[in-house]
Amino acid sequence: MIQKNEQPNLSKRMLFLVATPDNIDHYMQMNLENILDMFHDIDYKLQSSIPSIKFLSEVYGNKDNTILTDFRSILWKWIDMHFNNNPQLDKSLLFSDLHTSVMWR
Numbered sequence: 001m002i003q004k005n006e007q008p009n010l011s012k013r014m015l016f017l018v019a020t021p022d023n024i025d026h027y028m029q030m031n032l033e034n035i036l037d038m039f040h041d042i043d044y045k046l047q048s049s050i051p052s053i054k055f056l057s058e059v060y061g062n063k064d065n066t067i068l069t070d071f072r073s074i075l076w077k078w079i080d081m082h083f084n085n086n087p088q089l090d091k092s093l094l095f096s097d098l099h100t101s102v103m104w105r
Helices: 024-029 030-051 053-060 071-085
Strands: 013-016 101-104
Touching: 013 024, 013 030, 030 101
Parallel strands: none
Antiparallel strands: 013 101
């Protein structure tokens, strides 16, 4: 489907602000605009670190595989593989429910 440009359109983002004892005071002193700017910065840096979905599918996809995988899961897998193969990239940008991050939907 990706090779035919028939993949789902990623049109939404979910923003996860994870407050911990180490960062709660910092976040409490930030206004909403600063928090949103922080998220946009994380998202911009992440998107700048990832090639196109078509490229990811060509490099990391298994064209002979008969296993059906949902789009978001396979995209996360390919992005993880891309970051593992490019150690100069900042893995802290990747989505995690353990730290403040952005998830595309």
